[in-house]
Amino acid sequence: MNDLISSGFPISFTLGLEAICLALAFGVLFGVIAALKRNKWQDYTAMIIAVVGISVPNFIMAALLQYVLAMKLGMFPVAQWESWGHTVLPAIAVASMPMAFIARLTRSSMLEVLSSDYIRTARAKGLSTPAVTFKHAIRNAIMPVVTYMGPMAASILTGTFVVEKVFGIPGLGMHFVTSITNRDYTVIMGVTVFFGAILLLCVLIVDLLYGLIDPRIKLFGAKKGE
Template identity: 65%
Template sequence: MARYLLRRLMFMFISLFLIVSATFFLMKAIPGDPFTSEKSVPKEILESMKEHYGLNDPLHIQYVKYLGSVATWDLGPSFKYKARTVNDIINDGFPVSFTLGLSALLIAVSFGLVLGVIAALYHNKWQDYTAMVIAVLGISVPSFILATFLQYVFAMKLGWFPVARWGTLQQVVLPAFALSALPMAFIARLTRSNMLEVLAQDYIKTAKSKGMSKFTTTYRHALRNALMPVITYLGPLSASILTGTFVIERIFGIPGLGSHFVTSIGNRDYTVIMGTTVFYSIILLFMILLVDLAYGIIDPRIKLSGKGK
């Protein structure tokens, strides 16, 4: 296990280095600079600002400096937010996105597994058809349309929840459900297809012939073996959903990391774009590692080792 973790951490650092390098050079390849839109500022002041932020340094010097700042987790100042650093923006925005994402993730996993199991247990019956209709709607309807629909019905017409903003438990409900619809639908379909395959196995038939109850057979034998593809999907899903979904945060006026990322693109705030991309990559790599470790917990037959088998 120790050798496996060491090897995975080494690959994570290599992947992160490549991501940081690619992000840096892609940002530098974009025409213009963060001060391109500042038409009313005198040229002398613009040159002074570029010199202050090191934008006049040779490209390789900027690259080495940026690698050093990332290594010390100093992602630099924001070009557009006065007196704020990228670290400040991440520290302020990520807890909000994490709260929203965790709520949406819990909804997606809970409802997705329940719908998938029900659809598999009652295959080709009305329960199956109902669950799959819900899943198809979750996949087909774009998140921004669903978010607008939820706002119109449950906030404007019924008045049960606030239309937007952030800060109270009620303000979490609508964006969390809007954010969870798509992953919930995928989890339901994955669970259903794998449950149907597992339920057809001989050991499930043997368990039923021994007089085990339907709940015991489903929970102890079928569901556990059907979870592997779902666990695989949860890795990148958790990373994206916990760092914030840009569209949902913009629609509901949530001050999360996603809204800062969208704003930074429009403002050409390169340090914020690169910093949030690096932060997202770290979360993604970490979640993929957790998924690999979860394989050994879900299925004891999978042995983690450093031999690469």
């Protein structure tokens, strides 16, 4: 069991980390663009992409990516885990649904923030749109996304199970699916407990991030007189 985790977890962690980075980067980007270009074609395009990401399961997305980008266009390898190119399609497949949720969260939060009084004040002082967006709006609009990062980690970690099987990636997810097929209850329970511990760690990290992003949040309680 220890050998299985030590050999499979680094692969699953690499895939999950790439998926998280993709989901955060493109989700926030699409959400900000949609909010700034509300009711324009950029907004509609970003939300259509988000709806597709939410609607299509990641294993279906994985098969579509394999067929179109790997088999038809030959841009990436079809399967296996040998080089950086082998990680692109699995990471996109895993990140598609979290990215869509982040885009929708960011858009709704940005729209609320952009209508706030302090944003109007910043604009009245002559600040440019990029300055207002990046210095004031995004930092406050990102809090719902940070809250979602805990469940997102759960979604990505569990979402890699089937995707790893589809792409033939020798990570923990593939071993977990194989153990279910073989009724290997020891592996099933061991991997479940291990992933549960990882998820608790992710939630703890998210809680700590609150204090870094918003100094108004007290992590350890206020001192007397504060």
